[in-house]
Amino acid sequence: MTTQIQHIPRISVSLPQVGNTPLLLIRSLSTDKVRIWAKAEWEQPGGSVKARAAHAIISKAIRSGKLHSRNSLLDASSGNTAIAYATLLKPLGWKPTICLPSNASAERKNILRSLGAELILTSPLEGTDGAQIVAKETYAANPDKYFYADQYSNDANWQAHYLTTAEEIWAQTKGNITHFVAGLGTTGTFVGTGRRLKELGNVQLISLQPDHPFHPLEGWKHLATAHRPGIYDDTLADKTLVIDSTRVFDMIRSISIHERLFISPSGAANLLGALEVASQIKEGDIVTTLADTLDRYQEVRKEIFGK
Ligand SMILES: Cc1ncc(COP(=O)(O)O)c(C=O)c1O
The missing domain is CATH 3.40.50.1100 (Rossmann fold)
Structure with missing residues (x-):
């Protein structure tokens, strides 16, 4: 009797490259001694972090x-x-x-x-x-x-940031980063980047929260009232700051004027958090992320810029 061997074709899949986003110095929010940097995360397939x-x-x-x-x-x-x-x-x-x-x-x-x-x-x-x-x-x-896929509980989510975002930030700041600041959605960005940065050096981790459950920060969770993501690690943050969401539109407007960037509400909230940290230190390099651009928020764009 002959045995038929079924050859299962190997699927060779190739996905577009991700990561390696620019680290921008936000000059209008920085001084000689305290600099605020932001990863331009929209520069990836699909236009976001x-x-x-x-x-x-x-x-x-x-x-x-x-x-x-x-x-x-x-x-x-x-x-x-x-x-x-x-x-x-x-x-x-x-x-x-x-x-x-x-x-x-x-x-x-x-x-x-x-x-x-x-x-x-x-x-x-x-x-x-x-x-x-x-x-x-x-x-x-x-x-x-x-x-x-369950992005809220899938370890590959935070591991992506552990393996890429954190390493990029460390290399781009030449190891000079002192603080990492980020809001929490699935929490993958904060948990993965924060975990690796803590291993690489003495980096303070500051997580951000919106000021109320019905906040306008798409992508962020108000953890006190929301379902807690399975990948969240509440032992990681050195500090948590609450962001006044009424200041977000002013930050979007200011960054559009001074940096010529049209950032999204969550990016503006991250910069407000970074600015708060900057006001509390004498020198340092604070890094945050800009998840996507204002193109994805036409209602917000109209409200701020009238078109
Ligand atoms: C616009 C925006 N900002 C921030 C986040 C938060 O990122 P993370 O899910 O890694 O916590 C997300 C997540 O979807 C997002 O879409």
């Missing part, structure tokens, strides 16, 4: 065989991670399924649909917490159809 986590989550899932051409990546996202997934998967011809709060901006929904993502719209009142519940239910009802 989430390219890093999405790339790591997808690569790990493909390597382990959990994501392949016969199922679909499923996750909850307020938009940026979803766009990153859809952008990275497009060259492979694969389409993610995204649970997205229905009040996500029209431009986000349009970008996602044009990238081929399948959208499951969830309650506008429950934000990404509600979208996570729907994603879990969708997966439980049909586990063979999906790979549930």
Whole structure:
């Protein structure tokens, strides 16, 4: 009897490169002794910081065989991670399924649909917490159809920042960074970057929180009232600062005038946090991240600039 050996074709997948974003000196907020730097995270596939986590989550899932051409990546996202997934998967011809709060901006929904993502719209009142519940239910009802990426609990999320963002910041500041400041969404940026920076040197970690649960900072979570991400490590921050969200629009306007950058609300909030840290020290190099640009927030742009 002859045994038929079935040759399973090896899929060779190649994803676009992520990371290596510029580190910008924010001159209008810096002095000779205290400098504020920001990573221009929009300079990646999909236009946001989430390219890093999405790339790591997808690569790990493909390597382990959990994501392949016969199922679909499923996750909850307020938009940026979803766009990153859809952008990275497009060259492979694969389409993610995204649970997205229905009040996500029209431009986000349009970008996602044009990238081929399948959208499951969830309650506008429950934000990404509600979208996570729907994603879990969708997966439980049909586990063979999906790979549930679960960015809030997937270690590949923070590991992406541990392996890339932190190393880039350390090299770009020549090891001179004294403080790292970041808001918390899935918490991947803060946890991964912070963990590695603590190993590399004596770096103070400052996490930021919005001032109330119904804040305008898309991408951020108000942890006291929201579902706590599985990857969050509450022992990591040396300090937590609360950001006055009424000052965010003024910061966006100021950075547009002085730096010629159109930053998003969460980026402006990060800079407000960095400025608060700067007011408390005599010298140092404070680093934060600018997750994406104002292009993704047309309503906010209109409110600030009138067009
Ligand atoms: C605009 C924006 N800012 C900040 C964050 C927070 O990043 P992280 O999820 O790594 O905590 C996100 C996350 O989606 C975001 O979309």
